[in-house]
Amino acid sequence: MPIRLSSLPRPLAKVLSAFVAAVGRMDKSLSPSDTIARLRKHTFTLSDSIYVFHLALAAFWITLMQFPPFPYKLLIPILYAIFLLIPLTSQFFLPAIPVASWVLTFYSSRFIPASWRPSISVSLLPTLETVLYGANVSDILTRTTHPVLDIIAWLPYGIIHFVFPFVVAAFLWLFRPKEALHLWARAFGYMNLIGVIIQILIPCAAPWYELIYGLTPANYSMPGSAGGLGRIDALFGGHGYETTFSHSPVVFGAFPSLHAGCATIEALFISQFFPEMTKYIWAYAGVLYWATMYLTHHYLIDVVSGACLATACFYFFLPDEFRGPRATAPPASLGRRSKYDLYDVQNSRGRVADMDELELSSEDEEGADITYRSPVPGSNNAPLQQQQKAVAGKKSHRHTASIASLIRAEERVEDGWSPIMGSFAFPPNSPGRDRERADERV
Incomplete structure (x- = not known):
């Protein structure tokens, strides 16, 4: 039985209508020859050389990767190449190359040989914190804890943070032109990729390390800690966060805070493309900033650096066409007026034949x-x-x-x-x- 949009709640009907329009805009071809034909017609420019960088980066990390072992790890580039060849999947996986590079870099960094790794800084961040802000702000925020505050900090830091990037991408896909979704993939992916590379090259201990070990030297054999999220495990009787953070690929990645970076770039995108939600998204970002320090995962300087990195990536990749009214314009297929609206004609469905024919x-x-x-001649045609x-x-x-x-x-x-x-x-x-x-x- 077909579903009538008029019978659904207005927000749900709007989302469903946008979904149908978005699916209609997709390239549904499954033939790799179509992608090859487009590639032959493409005029290569200097900006396309970035794909050489991604290819070299992927080759480097896959070479270091120990799990899955050879030859199973070769399935990663093979499958990704297949997704790039099929037009149906290529329209999503090609713009998402920066995101894929970030995920691959984050995961494979655990396999870097110890002789290649730089020394870990334990006192750099708390020293800068005191110099710049006059006190250790993270230490002040963690002196008073409460289960209610733990829940408030846990929701944005431990749950929404991992889901919200997909929500932003979905709304851009549904209600804005496809270039907005491609912009999101670029800015979000490069921000996280740059952040992880900085964390690998400048490893710094988080506040939880100072609380557990003080300022004693750190080494890469030390496991990570869930910090304040351990209280969430105790509250629900589980060990999920302790297990996850103890096996983190980047244990000493406090600087910059990518939690703060993700919240900032999400707030910037929502403010730019959905300005009616500005105050709500920045309220979420503010709560997450506090949560990163309350849960002893970041210093204030980490939060500030993550927010600055996100802002720089956003405005660097934001094109001029999205700096004006087009940022809030719907896609062509979603914003197109019907033939009845165009000519101010009432649609009469009861007629035998469509009068437009x-x-x-x-x-x-x-x-x-x-x-x-x-x-x-002479007839009364005044009316x-x-x-x-x-x-x-x-x-x-x-x-x-x-x-x-x-x-x-x-x-x-x-x-x-x-x-x-x-x-x-x-x-x-x-x-x-x-x-x-x-x-x-x-």
Whole structure:
């Protein structure tokens, strides 16, 4: 049984309508030859060299990767290449290459040999914290804890943070042009990739390390800690966060805070493309900033650096076309007006045939609608002239006349009105035809 949108709640109907339109905009081809044909027609520019960087980065990390072992790890580039060849999947996986590079870098960083790794800084962040802000802000925020505060901090930091990027991507896909989704993949992916590379090159201990080990030197054999999220495990009787953080690929990745970076770039995108949600998304970002320090995972300087990194990536990749009103414009297929709205015509579904199929386009030399003309001299056409003036005030369009008005036109001439017998005759008059009409009238 088909679902009628009018029977659904308005927000749900709007989302469903946008989903149908978004699916209609997709390239549904499964033929790799279509992708190869597009690649042959593509004019390569200097900006395309970024894909060489991603290819070299992927080759480096897959070479270091120990799990899955060889040759199973070769399935990763093979499957991704297949997704890039199929047009249906390529339209998502090609823009998401920066995101894939970030995920691969984050996961494979655990396999970096110890001899390649830089030394871990334990005192750098708390020292900078004190110098810049006059105190250890994270330490101040963690002195008072409460189960209610734990829940408030856990929701954005431990749950929403991992889900919200997909929510932003989904809303951009549904309600904004596809270029907005590609922009999201680029800015979000490169921000996280840059952040992880900084964390690998400048490893710094988080506040939880200072609480557990003090300022003693750290080494890469030390497991990570869930920090304040351990209280969530105790509250629910589980060990999920302790297990996850103890096996984290980047244990000493406090600087910069990618939790703060993700919240900032999400808030920037929502504010830019959905400005009516600005105050709500920045409230979420503010709570997450506090949560990163309350749960002893970041110093304030980490939060500030993550927010600055996100802001820099956002404005670096934001094109000029999205700096104006087009940022809030819907996709073409979603914002297109129907033919009834375009011509201010009421849709009548009860008719046997669609009158649009019976329209004949014509245009008068004087720009006047032929349906408001009386071809009979001296006839009272004042009401029609008033209607004509009213129509002239509206947006001009090509005038149309129904083919139905041509049916039995000769008979309607006898009643004093015909849409076709004023300035021209149909069919053309002949002397013989005129004599036959005179005889019939007698």
